[in-house]
Amino acid sequence: MIDKLDYQATFDCVQCGYCLPVCPTYIAFKNEKHSPRGRINLVKLVAEEKLEIADMEEGIDLCLGCRACETICPTNVRYGDILMSAVEVIKENKDMTLKEKGIRTGAFKLALKNKRVIRMMNKGLYFYQKSGLSKTVSKSGLLKPLPKYNDLNKAMPDVILSERITNNINPFRKKDIQVGFFQGCIMDAFFKRINDLAVKIMEKHDVQVTNIKKQTCCGALQHHAGEHDMTVVQAMKNIEAYEKYDFDYIVNTIGGCGATLREYPKLFEEGSVWHGRAVKFTEKVRDISEIMSMLHLEMTEPVNMNAVYQPSCHLEHVQQVFKDPMNMINNVPGLKYIDMQDKSLCCGSAGVYNIVHFDESMQILDLKMRNVKTARPTLIITSNPGCHIQMQLGLEREGMSDEVLVKHLVEVVAEACNIS
Amino acid sequence: MKEDIRNKLQNVLEDRVFHKTEDCISYGYDGSFGQHIPDFVVQVQSTEEVQSVVRIANEFNMPITPRGASTSLSGGPLPVEKGIIMDFSQWDHYLEIFPEDLLIKASPGVITGDIHKLADEHNLMYAPDPSSSSICTIGGNLAENAGGPRGVKYGVTKDYVLGLEVVTAQGEVIQTGGNTVKNVTGYDLTKLIVGSEGTLGVITEATLRLIPKPLATKTAMILFDDLYTAGKSISTILTSGVRPSKMEILDNNALNRVEDYAKLDLPREASAILLVEVDGDPTILDKELQTIKEALLQIGVDKVDIAENKEDEDKLWQVRKLVSPAIVESGYTKISEDVTLPLSKIPDMFKKIDEIKQKHDLNIVVFGHAGDGNLHPTLNTNMRDQNEVERVEDAVEEIFSYAVQLGGTLSGEHGIGTMKRAFMTKELGESGVQFQKAIKTALDPNNLLNPGKIFPIAGEERLVLRNE
């Protein structure tokens, strides 16, 4: 067990507890087992075979993986690595005991096998976007616990898959910055509009954007499900696809995918050829907000709204992008920014957490909505599709969806740039 | 029987009772060493609930260990004899300020940082400032009599407590002290409870004293070529007529580790650096630092850097803040000691620690609150290397013994808990320990409140870090 779990990393934890006040699950569930310090300790004890694997299961399953604990930790504990090692061990243990149930690891597996969960989420996204959610929620039982999801699945229309962005390399148009665009799977299907807008913003400001046909999903879902081998394959495909070009940056609009791309080197053994290739790839990965901050955007149209910003956890705590989105927000004409309390606290969406752990996710969402209500915005700005749908859901649950809009940062900037 | 206890606890607290191993195990550690598993964890939220739990514990003769945020560095909240962990971390809803009386009242689970914030909003200050204040509870601070960097000017937790509500080992409620600074009605039980590490009673409410918030601060960094002069300068500064609000020292090892870690352009060759902060009316701060500078010049210290603006000041304090992260090495465990000495003895201690470091071939850095003689020699230890752990145990023991020999004490602020109980007799003598024990026995004859803490266990003569 010591070899399989990241036992070494657990020793970096000095049990100071600094991470407790930033951990959404600790705040919501009020049990030290659901805190980073508690989880690390559980993993350590399982590694030392003082506890059974089953004893750490609930603690690990209910972790959002938001990694706020890493940013605050004074001793730089690699919590993400500890978590992933535990997820893998739990998954393996389950495979062996064939006791797969609807809990996190199982659900992920399901999602990967028959794409049902992904499709379900996708449909959700589509619907939220189209109808502003209001009707869906009441009909589909989204407000009720997990089993109701089957109904949701049935209630939803088929989704028209988006087309890929055209390959727009044009040898006659030399531009300042060359970027390869990474569209991401979920984003591609349902946030095509946001991707389109992002490309348009970049192109309008003299960035050469290229879409790569051979790109595949970043691998985040597989990774979080403990499917290490599958993630590695996906990473290799993407690295291979992008290293053929001489891009300055590889750009994406999804906090979560970007985080996975930035952690590709962790998938390979240090010193190996693939590790080197991954490092080179990762050095170029940027969030759209970082690129937009580099450009002199012509934001001429006022966006007269009162906005709060709900950052993507992985954009902040993994990609360490804090300032650039704020820069953008502060520069949008007409936009009044309101600093929401605990804005960096995870909203509880966390991949498919809100599907497999519906009740818990809603508890965390309630914490978030309390702060939204105090801030009284007319707009919530997001940077990740998962957060986007969760915030919509939150507004709906609070009956605020008529007064408050949810928009991706790219949409807001596009509006200000008069791009549609 | 366990079933009976559980039912009774659940009658009082409903779902705020944990009994499964996988839940209880997370309440079996703190910021020091050791892993234990309590039988139950109860998340109390009122004085009545505390009373009920204490009565149930009495009925079944089951020990109770109070617990705040479990940031203790001495083993205070460890349930070493199992039983019930009484968790206060969720009882944080009562916090009320009385600005005209310069008072704050708080329930035991309130986080110290929230007290600072509320006081600050009213232009007041709650002075005790343990570095853990963003997470530790006021109950834990009271039970450990926590200190902090501001101790040199403002004192420690005990200097800011006016009154307490306490549940006794029998489940009765008593009030100690009151709402006034002056109060000599009977024994000073407030001070007895403060620092008693949860062994004499359970704190259920505190009345704390506030002071006016200083208007501004200013900081200087002083470099030293040798440790002896560094030590001497502490007394020189404190007798110069100025009263600094903070005085933090870092030895050469600590300094270099921070430099390795954060690349701040620190003078690597300095034997030590001292950070000195003065606070108060902004118009006199420059003058005060000037006085310090002149006094130091008398003893040949001339490297004094004064931060010109807030930004530079923050940068200087960043150095001190980074010590902890910088000295943690991947895979190693940090063992922080807490010896406190008469000021004139600080240079001797530095010298001794250097010897011990060589002798046992260990990785030791020293930093601490120089102004009140409180040093934190910190040992980075590979806890999986049996031999190294033994050498660390020896080293810590030598540091303790030398501190006592110099007229100092084992612990300035972290408490005795389990970590230092073996050395109590060394410092207090047999009759000293017996006198304290008599108090414990009188108030808690069945030894139900936090057993296994403070007092040496028969036969235990040294520090044991191993935990098998």
Ligand SMILES: Cc1cc2nc3c(=O)[nH]c(=O)nc-3n(C[C@H](O)[C@H](O)[C@H](O)COP(=O)(O)OP(=O)(O)OC[C@H]3O[C@@H](n4cnc5c(N)ncnc54)[C@H](O)[C@@H]3O)c2cc1C
């Ligand atoms: C990074 C770090 C920095 C630190 N810096 C400092 C510092 O600068 N100065 C300092 O003095 N300490 C410091 N400490 C030590 C620690 O934070 C303090 O001892 C603090 O007071 C403990 O508070 P807690 O809420 O975590 O209590 P816990 O650790 O949970 O408990 C401490 C003791 O208090 C008892 N207790 C808790 N609540 C009650 C109650 N309501 N009634 C009766 N007994 C109770 C417990 O039984 C235990 O014996 C630091 C610790 C860490 C990890």
Ligand code: SF4
């Ligand atoms: S902040 Fe870091 S070191 Fe402290 S308890 Fe959390 S993970 Fe451990």
Ligand code: SF4
């Ligand atoms: S990743 Fe998020 S939910 Fe998980 S332990 Fe860290 S802070 Fe808590």
